[in-house]
Amino acid sequence: xxxxxxxxxxxxxxxxxxxxxxxxxxxxxxxxxxxxxxxxxxxxxxxxxxxxxxxxxxxxxxxxxxxxxxxxxxxxxxxxxxxxxxxxxxxxxxxxxxxxxxxxxxxxxxxxxxxxxxxxxxxxxxxxxxxx
Numbered sequence: 001x002x003x004x005x006x007x008x009x010x011x012x013x014x015x016x017x018x019x020x021x022x023x024x025x026x027x028x029x030x031x032x033x034x035x036x037x038x039x040x041x042x043x044x045x046x047x048x049x050x051x052x053x054x055x056x057x058x059x060x061x062x063x064x065x066x067x068x069x070x071x072x073x074x075x076x077x078x079x080x081x082x083x084x085x086x087x088x089x090x091x092x093x094x095x096x097x098x099x100x101x102x103x104x105x106x107x108x109x110x111x112x113x114x115x116x117x118x119x120x121x122x123x124x125x126x127x128x129x130x131x132x
Contacts, residue, residue, distance in 0.1 A: 006103040022063030030112035037115040065093045069110030070101045
């Protein structure tokens, strides 16, 4: 698959993610900033700011989207958060992590790098209101 196809697929994923109602869990503040810059205005929580168990207790939404980095640590955290969330009766939506990782892992290592990566590629319309 070409980089252009990977970018097109990534933009499709981001557009679908914007429509989700669930809370998004990321590793850190820079991940939040990247998603916000991409026009994703869901409730986003950085785990680095809280203990995972306290975090789970504070989430009222039933659906949770986990977006950790694509490296070894991020993959470990993804599995750990997924397990903890599922054991507390949360529905964990994994498709976005799996698809973003599939299309972006060969170019970047994490969520915080998505916005700068796409911005470097030139003007891209993520949705009708956001062109970068």
